Amino acid sequence: MAKKRSAKPAHGLRGSKAGLVLSLGSSALAVIRASKQVRRAKGTHDKLNTADAVAGMLPLITSAALVLRQLRGRKRENPEAA
Numbered sequence: 630m631a632k633k634r635s636a637k638p639a640h641g642l643r644g645s646k647a648g649l650v651l652s653l654g655s656s657a658l659a660v661i662r663a664s665k666q667v668r669r670a671k672g673t674h675d676k677l678n679t680a681d682a683v684a685g686m687l688p689l690i691t692s693a694a695l696v697l698r699q700l701r702g703r704k705r706e707n708p709e710a711a
Contacts, residue, residue, distance in 0.1 A: 631684075659689045664686065
């Protein structure tokens with residue numbers, strides 16, 4: 630019989646401020662890497678490659694914005710911890 634797994638999120642850094650900052654940092658690095666890919670694609674004048682690179686950046690930017698919103702929400706909830 631297979632062991633049942635719970636659908637609960639993992640504990641640890643995920644909900645902490647340090648985890649959110651780490652997530653924001655990794656998202657920022659991914660955006661930087663993707664922007665370099667956009668510049669390379671624009672240099673080759675390949676419109677399809679450029680569109681692919683820009684489309685790849687959109688979820689990264691959205692992810693970074695969501696994490697930033699969570700950090701700001703935590704700051705508003707607990708201003709003395711900031």
